[in-house]
Amino acid sequence: MTGRHTLASTHIGVAIAAFAVASAMGVLQALSVADVEFPRRSESLYYVSLTAHGVLMALVFTTFFIMGLGYVLAQECLGRITGRLGAWIAFALAAVGSVMAAVTILRGQSTVLYTFYPPMQAHPLFYIGATLLVVGSWIWGGVMIASYRSWRREHPGVPVPLSIHGMLAAVIVWYLATAGLAAEVLGMLIPWSLGMVDKVDPLVARTLFWWFGHPLVYFWLLPAYVLWYTVLPQVAGGRLFSDRLARMVFILFVVLSTPVGFHHQFSDPGISSGWKLAHTVLTYGVLYPSLVTAFTVIASLEVAGRMKGAKGLFDWIGRLPWSDPFFACIALAMIAFTFGGFGGAINAAYAMNTMVHNTAWIQGHFHVTLGTTVALSFMGATYWLLPRMLGRELRFRGLARVQPYLWFLGMALFSTSYHLAGLRGLPRRVYSASLTGEYGEAWHGLTKVAAAGGTILFLSALAFVTVVLATWVAGKKISPPAFEFAVSLRPATALTLWDRFGMWTVVAVVLLAVAYGYPLIHLLSQQRWGSPAFQPF
């Protein structure tokens, strides 16, 4: 039994370590923006820690966690991980890459934030490290696909378990997304940072970055959805409402995730309003599978409540296991996501976008979506996984019970005040909300509330890390509980249109080629000069 999940638990351990360091940085930033003095507060500390926070949270924590979750699901739902050696090589590459990038950041040589827009230039090892992380994740995707293929040969004509269906969708989204990043980093930034070319075009780089940058969020979200669909109804004591709708949802993400990036570039020159509009339409298109998910998952919870004897219209809500740490994490994550969804619909409408573009609103928005929906889902998953992966009982259960609520409270304060400050024009990524010491009045109260929220968030992160560490090293040995996945009210029995991954991938590639091909060719056919490098410090 031991060793079955070593691969997965190693990845998840790295993910949580990155999360822990990044959380400490987060609270420093929140205090700094609010002008709360603390020892060693300085501009360089703020921007260094902001880069570290963004890279560790958005790239390292999420990627490692998803890789680990993928291995757990492959092992449990397919009964195999095909290519274990490759998986360990991938881990080594990704880990070495992350450490390389992190060291150059902490030494102040790569303070370019996680968006690393040129012509601001980082140390070459920052770009190379990030590349190794991505290469590792590509190999992980290959292992996931190989495991699926090998299972498929033994099970012709049978729909693959839903959790794997969702993870395969995430893998495809990831390949489509990282193609843009690879073009930017390998084709432009690495040769430039090594001095092999003198100049890069900042707008082409931004465009390639956002080709990657938005589907990146679906790469995080799909594994969370896998948990919502396949584990949550089970833990709540119910059934998955509709297996077929769930399969459709994942396929729609494969098709619609990538050609949406221009909604991050509404305020950029060089892209025609027609293409901006096309990406807006597609952005609203991706709202669709999320709305369907909201329905299916909530219906599944209602089924759970009713199976426990709930009567009236809302009685079922009270019967759900709100004191179970996994359940609480996911339920709160889902509540946060409805707010995130509203905000996203606003960001995607370009008239409203000009009000909030690059203001603190944006940080408010992605801390509810990424920082709460995704992060809480992964924290919940950790509570669910640890006993099963390690064969150890969760330590400090009480702490684990309050932790999700603490996170939700902290984020409510943090995110609401950032949204409001953004509406009042507070620009994002500032060391101090008073800017030059004169303009802060409209924002000060709000940033102070945000700092209080950030402190609560940090306490919640500490509680989470404490539970994880204590369980890992000192949890009582138990025989691991079984991995149980939700049964559907109407299980899928035959392959349908939604199981044809090859075909849908082709559709997605064609759509991507149209949505980015034409505008990029148009841009590249202009006379352009490019920019030499600038160091941020």
Added chain:
Amino acid sequence: MNVELYERIWMWAAAGLIVMFLGAIFLTAGLQAVQPPSHLETMDPTALIHYPEFANPAVVTRPDGSLVVSVVAETYAFTPDPIEVPANRPVTFRVTSSDVVHGFEIVGTNANAMAIPGYVSQFTVTFTKPGEYVIACHEYCGILHHGMVGKLIVK
């Protein structure tokens, strides 16, 4: 429980909601010409001196009577500063950068654009309320990013 019926209802309701959102955007795009800025004009960011407009960026009235403000963003200042414009008249901003990517946000208005080296962001706004406005750089541009502010005076 008729799962299939509920599924159908929800699928159509969700689709309807999205069509409504998109309808609103298309309507405003069509009827009120609400469109994102989308200007394509390139130049050599290391040699702005060779482009008269950006060698001495200023507020000018063009021969056709339109009011144009050319702005250069450079770590850590905007030129010109302050910018003075009249109220209730359309003002076209043309913003570029001579070094890294900067932001150009006039706090409290819907003037909001990126300043990208090598390109010109162009957009038109009408300020209705006289007063002093803060212009903030909203894209991280280096260690004094938060200190990169300018002033707009609407008369």
